[in-house]
Every structure is written in C-alpha cells, then in structure tokens.
Amino acid sequence: MARVLIVGASKGIGFETMIQALAAGHEVRAFARSAPRIKPAPGLEIVRGNALKRDDVAAAVQGMDVVIQALGIGLADMIGPVRLFSESTKHLIAAMETHRVRRLISVTGFGAGESRSSINLIQYGPFVLVFGRAYDDKSRQERLIKESGLDWTIARPGVLTNGHRTREYRVLVEKKQWRNGLVSREDVADFLVGQIGDRSLIGKAPVLVY
Template identity: 35%
Template sequence: MKILVLGATGATGRLIVSRALAEGHDVVVLARSRARTAILTGVQIFEGDARDGAVLTRAIAGCDAVISALGTGLSPFQKVTMLSRATRALVGVMNAQNVRRLVCITGLGAGDSRGHGGFFFDRLFLPLMLRLVYADKNRQEDVIRASALDWTIVRPTVLNDKPAHGRVRALTDLSGVYGGTIARADVADFVVQQLVSSTWLHKTPLITW
C-alpha cells in the first residue's frame, strides 16, 4: 500500500513512518521544510504546507491511504486553526483523487472523550494550556466525521517515549476511564494496523495501556 503521512517529522510521526516501512508500505511524506525530513530514509518527500490543496494533490498522487499525525504546539492565547484547515483541505483532495482511507490522530480530550483525562489534565492543563488547541481538534474531528471517507479517528492518552508494550487497549466506551498513558511506539503500531483493518471504521477509539 502507498500511504501519505502528514506530521511525519514529529515524534510520533517518525515512528509511524518507520512502522509503515517495516510493514512493507511505500511512504510519501509532506513536510513544511525538507530540512526537517533529513532523519527520514526510504520515503518520497514533498515540501509544502498541508493546508495547500495544490501541494496535497501532488503529494497524494498514487496513494491508497492517508495517515494524519499533524500536531501543533501549546497556544494558550492565540486561536489555533491549522489542524482543521489542513484537514478540510485534505478531505477535499482525497475526495477529488478518490482516496478513501484516512486514519487521523487527535487526542484524549477531543470530542466525547473530554472529561476523561483525570483531574490534572481536565481541570488544569487542558483549560489553561490546551483549550484553543483542543477547540481546533474538535473542528478537525467534525470535518472528518462529516466526510464520506473511510475514516478512523485515534485518540491516544498522554504520550510517552517508553518502549512499546506491544499491546494497547482500544476503547469507545469510556466509562470509568480517567487519564492514562501510552508509548508513541504503540500508537504508531496501532495507527499503521488500521490501514488494513476495518475494526474501527467510522469510530473514535481511545487508546491507552
């Protein structure tokens, strides 16, 4: 399978690229700066802004699926729009190019997972540091849900850089879930698995240890 990875130069994105290559997929990367892709090998690289439909059209040519690991930094005071704008452009291009499969990472606290992050995350960190970021994650999820694509939205709990467990819990019933953590490597494994699985099609699994 040939896949386009957005957000491939981030900490989780790099692991997704490595995992996808290990599984035998051909990987295309779109990055804002080619210099940031120097650590990636064995991939086809396009340089440009993920919000630009023309750039996305060139990058997605010949692809069978897209993984979006786009992220944004903390923004306590300035409105965030990058995630939703890039996703809106992506959905339009995927429709035009008849690419159906989209796996997108958002996070614990988006959509109906809000309120399941535990006291510190829900009462302090999210409202003080991540409120505007998560407002855009919610818009991003809304764009995907409204599309006719074959989508899966993956919501990891708090990410860490520990070695992979090799197993995750994937949940849509969040009763009794308040917080959690997961290795980026396990997130990468789970996301790449979804390329060839319909288990979580049109669903929003929260994944955790």
C-alpha cells in the first residue's frame, strides 16, 4: 500500500480516483482548492490548497510515495489563455524533486502532445476551436513531465463520460493504435489506481478508450 497524493481530488477524475484508491487500501491525501467539500473517510487526509501556489504544492507532496495529477477546467475557462496545467506542473515537479518523490501519474487527454496528430480530419477543426488553448497547455504539461526525469506515466483519456467502472477500456500504448473514443471517468480512475503499484508503463503515455 502506498501514500498517495491526488492533485485535483474534489471532482471529476480526481474524485473518482480518490474513492478507488481508498477502496484499494492506500492512504490518500486529497489536495484541491475546494477540498472542504470532500467528506472525511478512514485513510483520507483532506488538504485545501492551490495547485498554482508553490508553497501549497510543496507541503502537499511532502511524505508521499506517489502523486496522481488530475486537474481539470470548465469550458468557460478555455475562452482565454490557459496556463493551469503547465504552471501547476512546474511547481509539482519542483516539489517532487525537493522531497525525493519519484512516481508521477498524470492525466492529460487524447489530443495532447504527439497524440494530436492522430485526431481525424473531421474532428480536428472543432477540437482546435473548442479545446485548442487547453490542449496546447496540456502539451506543455506533457513536455515538462517528460523532461523531468521522474518515473512518470501519462494517461490520455478520450471523451469522458459519467458511466460506471467497467474495466473494459483499452490501453493504447503504440502510436499506430491511437484513436479517439469514449471512456468513463471511473474507468480512467481505475487505470490510475492500477498504476500506483505497476511500473510497466513508466515512460509511456497511452490513450484510454473503449
């Protein structure tokens, strides 16, 4: 069992990951600006903090074995410049280096980094129009992670749904396999929790879809 920090634990993939990590017996530190909305549970430490504040992140990382980064933004936040993903990652990497925490599991998305070239022509225009700024920053985030020297795994889920955990998702590691598709937040969380004790995908950035 591991001591796991989940960055962005109050909602979405981060919240589902928190639930599943606790169920798996891990000790979890849930870190988010809206952390007070999280209900207390055995094995859970709730920490309110801002991923864009260096001192908050450094304090959250201390004493952990594994960090799962699962930040997200709403559509309204994509209208202007987006820097959340890359700026928070800079603070996170620095904190992990300071506290000698090696294992980083991070969520970006299909369309980040080199996976953008796998978006088909029909989807490409709408994707760039709606999600372009956010995914440009996710690409910067991925680059920082890959250059960090940490033991990293990046998860690139397709279109997220509110479906239940099925464990029937595909983990597409090879570029020739990459494609868009649906996947539930609960199944993404299942993958992330599985990576806590699995080192086979270190240095890999698979796409997750059904």
